[in-house]
Amino acid sequence: MANHITIHRKSPFPDQFQGRVRVSGAKNAALPILTAAMMVQGPVVLNRVPHLKDVTTMIELMGSFGVDFLMDESFNLEINAEQANFASASTELVQKMRASFLLLGPMLARFGRAELSPPGGCDFGDRPVDIHLSALKQLGVEFSMNNGQVIGALKHDRLVGAPVQMAGISVTATENVIMAACLAEGTTQIYGAAIEPEIVDLVDFLNTMGAKIGQVSADCIEIEGVERLHGGRYTVMGDRIEAGTFLIASVMNQGHVTVEGIDPQWLTAVLAKLTDAGAQIHCDDDTIEIKMHKQPKAVSIETAPYPGIPTDLQAQWIALSAVSEGQSVVRETVFANRFSHIAELKAMGAQLRQDGDAVYCQGVPHLSGTDVVATDLRASASLVLAGCMARGTTTIRKIHYIDRGYEYIENKLMHLGVNIKRC
Secondary structure (H helix, E strand, C coil): CCCEEEEEECCCCCCCCEEEEECCECHHHHHHHHHHHHHEEEEEEEECCCCCHHHHHHHHHHHCCCCEEEECCCCCEEEECCCCCCCCCCHHHHCCCHHHHHHHHHHHHHHCEEEECCCCCCCCCCCCCHHHHHHHHCCCEEEEEECCEEEEEECCCCCECCEEECCCCCHHHHHHHHHHHHCCECEEEEECCCCCHHHHHHHHHHHHCCCEECCCCCCCEEEECCCCEEEEEEECCECHHHHHHHHHHHHHCCCEEEEECCCHHHHHHHHHHHHHCCCEEEECCCEEEEECCCCCECCCEEECCCCCECHHHHHHHHHHHHCCECEEEEECCCCCCCCCHHHHHHHCCCEEEEECCEEEEECCCCCECCEEECCCHHHHHHHHHHHHHCEEEEEEECHHHHHHCCCCHHHHHHHCCCCEEEC
């Protein structure tokens, strides 16, 4: 029975789902910032680094290159890469998460070469590394494969700035090119880049360390290469996916919650859809207050790159659609086969039907608790949300997935009135 969470409710809404919750630092911002610190000459202090499995995996991976880490009494992370040396990245660690490939750009910029196995992580469809390689080739990198490893080497003594046309919209590939171009000779223009808020946070970090990067825009991101980056202090942005998860949970539970530590502009599309579902929303500079006192209305969505609905909230939205009044369609356009949570939600009484990249939802008044199994990070979040409002006891197994992206989620839900316990 180890490694599971249980949630118990006697009826759909035995108590108020209410209170205040502060989101942690964003995992998807912290990971590229961590890898970028490997290019910095001098100590870097990061505030608000989330304590997550993916973060500890990245720290362990970077430690194999000789990067030193120290946590102070305020849980700020100090990073010193002055003694870093080239190494072949551990295949075992790289294959634990997709974000490990974010080391490619910093390795090429710092060492002039890179050796990485194709990354792992949650299993939902093909996510090829070709976009990374084709973009970095335009900065003067040659790639080859050897025993399943991606080998990168510079054609010249240094990366060379150039116009880079992205072969597709990819957040991690855009981040790799930005990091590499920071220390390239000359100017780089990136066309067709992803523009997610986490990319903006990476750019702000790099500029704080002495990079010269212009405004993040899908039309063009211009980077003037510099000789070196210096140390400094930076605070990681709030996690918009965690914030969206709690907002959706509040609507599902007909609650009243204030989410703190998040810039509302990063969730504009999500807030609009929650308003359509019947929620009352009030935003300040770094808080979102949401009220819901009736069964939500069914609202169809389609995932898309920013500023659209994030694919990382698709599973949670399907859980919401399962208990909304009426019919809706959730269409996934970013990743194929990201629907492993459907069967588990159906086991709880959800009326869902998948057809290709779409899930058709017929809302029901409530779900019923049962034993379910998490299969990836966001799927596990959707099952936790479903369990929060289901009648009876819900047991969610393989909950280690949720530790990859949510810091102390059971404690935060407990403070909102949920009877939840981790074994």
